[in-house]
Amino acid sequence: MTGTLDAVRAQHLLREMLRIRRFEEKCAELYSAGKIRGFLHLYIGEEAVAAGAMQALAADDAVVATYREHGHALARGIPAEALMAEMFGKQEGCSRGRGGSMHVFDAATRFYGGNAIVGGGLPIAVGLALADAYLGRQRVTACFFGDGATAEGEFHESMNLAALWRLPVLFLCENNLYAMGTRIERALSQTDLTAKARTYGMPAECVDGMDVLAVERAARQAADAVRGGGGPFFLECRTYRFRAHSMFDAELYRDKAEVEDWKKRDPIALLRTTLEAAAIVDEAAAARLDGEVQREIARAVEFADAGSWEPVEQLTRDVYTPAAEKAHGFAAS
Numbered sequence: 570m571t572g573t574l575d576a577v578r579a580q581h582l583l584r585e586m587l588r589i590r591r592f593e594e595k596c597a598e599l600y601s602a603g604k605i606r607g608f609l610h611l612y613i614g615e616e617a618v619a620a621g622a623m624q625a626l627a628a629d630d631a632v633v634a635t636y637r638e639h640g641h642a643l644a645r646g647i648p649a650e651a652l653m654a655e656m657f658g659k660q661e662g663c664s665r666g667r668g669g670s671m672h673v674f675d676a677a678t679r680f681y682g683g684n685a686i687v688g689g690g691l692p693i694a695v696g697l698a699l700a701d702a703y704l705g706r707q708r709v710t711a712c713f714f715g716d717g718a719t720a721e722g723e724f725h726e727s728m729n730l731a732a733l734w735r736l737p738v739l740f741l742c743e744n745n746l747y748a749m750g751t752r753i754e755r756a757l758s759q760t761d762l763t764a765k766a767r768t769y770g771m772p773a774e775c776v777d778g779m780d781v782l783a784v785e786r787a788a789r790q791a792a793d794a795v796r797g798g799g800g801p802f803f804l805e806c807r808t809y810r811f812r813a814h815s816m817f818d819a820e821l822y823r824d825k826a827e828v829e830d831w832k833k834r835d836p837i838a839l840l841r842t843t844l845e846a847a848a849i850v851d852e853a854a855a856a857r858l859d860g861e862v863q864r865e866i867a868r869a870v871e872f873a874d875a876g877s878w879e880p881v882e883q884l885t886r887d888v889y890t891p892a893a894e895k896a897h898g899f900a901a902s
């Protein structure tokens with residue numbers, strides 16, 4: 570392992586996973602304190618997927634995610650301050666506070682959501698990739714979605730068109746075994762999602778989604794294949810969420826022992842063990858890193874707290890109406 574382990578990159582991965590973990594732990598606290606409202610879906614346990622996969626993307630690639638997307642947003646490069654302000658609903662948020670937890674959007678990093686609709690991001694990703702193909706741009710669109718989305722019509726239509734037109738989409742399926750309270754075997758006739766993807770005629774692989782180094786490696790190979798004109802690629806990442814589906818979930822559908830078992834393969838602890846064995850990170854260095862990350866998150870909370878609410882007069886900004894059309898001089902057709 571040591572021979573193939575790039576120390577700088579591996580430490581970066583550790584930092585990214587810690588940033589996601591600490592950000593979300595703080596969000597859970599702030600939700601209970603009433604600072605964050607609406608729905609809140611935590612990604613804790615799944616950090617290796619976003620942190621690893623995002624390394625395979627270039628700045629002008631696009632990312633599409635689900636409602637469990639704080640980790641993707643952070644790993645994609647949206648600053649923690651802008652993301653936390655978004656969580657608070659403040660206008661300093663990356664989506665002016667209009668998206669909130671489930672609809673994070675950021676044009677600067679080509680982050681196209683955040684989508685509350687299960688499977689809703691898939692056709693968006695295919696559309697983005699179609700535009701790139703038309704314009705001859707060598708870009709990749711990475712599309713994250715859960716196992717639950719593979720039962721949706723949008724999944725089948727998107728897979729079909731992406732394969733048929735050989736579009737540059739990297740499908741990243743986060744198989745955490747559950748769709749809310751429904752275990753995969755109760756909802757899917759084909760539970761082998763990699764096999765399912767292959768039926769569309771696209772290459773598909775499965776990777777241990779708790780092992781960030783494995784995810785990074787697999788995602789790089791997949792993204793390179795897509796960028797090289799190979800058409801879409803499906804990567805299934807087997808993972809697990811340690812927390813409830815959302816803040817309103819009593820978790821009666823799964824065994825506590827199962828959760829504890831998966832926690833033994835906590836992606837952050839797994840990488841730390843590897844880095845300690847390779848003498849890349851020791852306890853003091855890990856504590857220092859954690860301290861830096863905690864300070865970054867504390868600054869983000871301060872920034873969000875000091876932020877402002879959008880004035881009521883701005884309520885119709887970005888809303889398409891005949892009045893706005895007139896005011897901005899759009900041509901009526």
Ligand SMILES: Cc1ncc(C[n+]2csc(CCOP(=O)(O)OP(=O)(O)O)c2C)c(N)n1
Pocket residue numbers: 635637685686687688714715716717718719743745747748749814
């Ligand atoms: C079209 C649609 N149907 C149902 C729901 C309700 N719903 C919200 S989350 C969810 C489960 C999704 O599971 P999965 O895609 O595996 O993602 P995970 O939550 O496991 O990350 C469902 C059914 C929804 N938001 N959209």
